[in-house]
Amino acid sequence: MHKEHTLTKNQQIIFDLIDKSSEPLKAYSILFNVQKKGIKAPLQVYRALDKLVEIGKIHKIESRNAFIACHNSSCQVAKATAFSICEICEKVTEISSAGLSKYLANFKDKDGMKYSKYNLEFFGLCKKCR
Amino acid sequence: MHKEHTLTKNQQIIFDLIDKSSEPLKAYSILFNVQKKGIKAPLQVYRALDKLVEIGKIHKIESRNAFIACHNSSCQVAKATAFSICEICEKVTEISSAGLSKYLANFKDKDGMKYSKYNLEFFGLCKKCR
DNA sequence: TAACACTGTGTAATAATATAACATTAATAT
DNA sequence: ATATTAATGTTATATTATTACACAGTGTTA
Numbered sequence: 001m002h003k004e005h006t007l008t009k010n011q012q013i014i015f016d017l018i019d020k021s022s023e024p025l026k027a028y029s030i031l032f033n034v035q036k037k038g039i040k041a042p043l044q045v046y047r048a049l050d051k052l053v054e055i056g057k058i059h060k061i062e063s064r065n066a067f068i069a070c071h072n073s074s075c076q077v078a079k080a081t082a083f084s085i086c087e088i089c090e091k092v093t094e095i096s097s098a099g100l101s102k103y104l105a106n107f108k109d110k111d112g113m114k115y116s117k118y119n120l121e122f123f124g125l126c127k128k129c130r
Numbered sequence: 131m132h133k134e135h136t137l138t139k140n141q142q143i144i145f146d147l148i149d150k151s152s153e154p155l156k157a158y159s160i161l162f163n164v165q166k167k168g169i170k171a172p173l174q175v176y177r178a179l180d181k182l183v184e185i186g187k188i189h190k191i192e193s194r195n196a197f198i199a200c201h202n203s204s205c206q207v208a209k210a211t212a213f214s215i216c217e218i219c220e221k222v223t224e225i226s227s228a229g230l231s232k233y234l235a236n237f238k239d240k241d242g243m244k245y246s247k248y249n250l251e252f253f254g255l256c257k258k259c260r
Numbered sequence: 261t262a263a264c265a266c267t268g269t270g271t272a273a274t275a276a277t278a279t280a281a282c283a284t285t286a287a288t289a290t
Numbered sequence: 291a292t293a294t295t296a297a298t299g300t301t302a303t304a305t306t307a308t309t310a311c312a313c314a315g316t317g318t319t320a
Binding site for chain 3: 141170177239
């Protein structure tokens with residue numbers, strides 16, 4: 001469950017845009033879309049994105065340099081994320097699997113190290129594209 | 131096991147550099163380092179990197195925009211990768227765990243979809259930095 | 261051998277992604 | 291109220307990656 005954060009004006013504008021979107025949005029596409037609301041510079045966008053990622057409202061899809069709203073209400077740790085990505089239509093879906101997150105959170109490497117933060121991106125073809 | 135590929139001159143120069151490195155290398159750092167060998171332009175580097183990734187000789191660390199040689203000789207699928215990344219010293223280690231790769235290769239999402247390609251990046255502190 | 265496809269190269273220009281530096285303002289805490 | 295922290299606005303710049311075009315090598319095949 002997300003801790004409640006009161007978003008600032010810029011954060012809210014940018015979160016709303018990402019949240020409404022059916023696909024991950026890139027920073028400069030966001031910038032273009034919010035210029036009419038007074039957000040003029042890349043840095044304003046990146047600062048809001050950084051904060052939104054930090055508080056777990058959005059996630060960055062690293063392989064795509066794009067941002068998606070978190071729709072995983074059972075997400076305990078904002079930084080333990082898993083996605084599936086369609087290599088044709090680029091549809092991205094956040095995976096919420098208790099089994100998967102449990103497995104990864106408990107995974108130990110050769111040195112016995114555990115990691116509470118991770119990012120997993122699966123690639124394949126979605127239903128429609130198969 | 132990697133299929134054998136005869137690397138071209140540029141690919142070999144760039145692979146050697148990455149392979150010798152103890153840390154992931156960024157494209158423009160590679161460019162700087164191979165300029166004395168006649169590779170002058172970013173595109174020459176990116177083309178070699180693309181090919182090396184494609185044939186599984188190197189992997190891209192997506193969260194860092196950096197490239198590391200594959201040291202996972204049991205790697206069946208070049209595109210099923212897992213790494214641990216130290217958030218302090220930025221040390222990156224490729225994880226070779228039969229259990230993990232089996233678990234992920236067999237993972238099914240809600241729609242019953244399986245994914246043979248994935249990229250997993252774990253974040254935490256390495257032994258030295260704890 | 262010529263025609264073709266395929267892969268790689270070289271070069272210049274530019275696009276796309278992200279941060280540094282600095283001045284200012286708003287919000288929060290004691 | 292004032293010190294502190296977080297957010298903003300703005301300009302400039304750094305970093306990462308691709309487009310476009312000309313050409314060279316290799317192998318196939320017709």
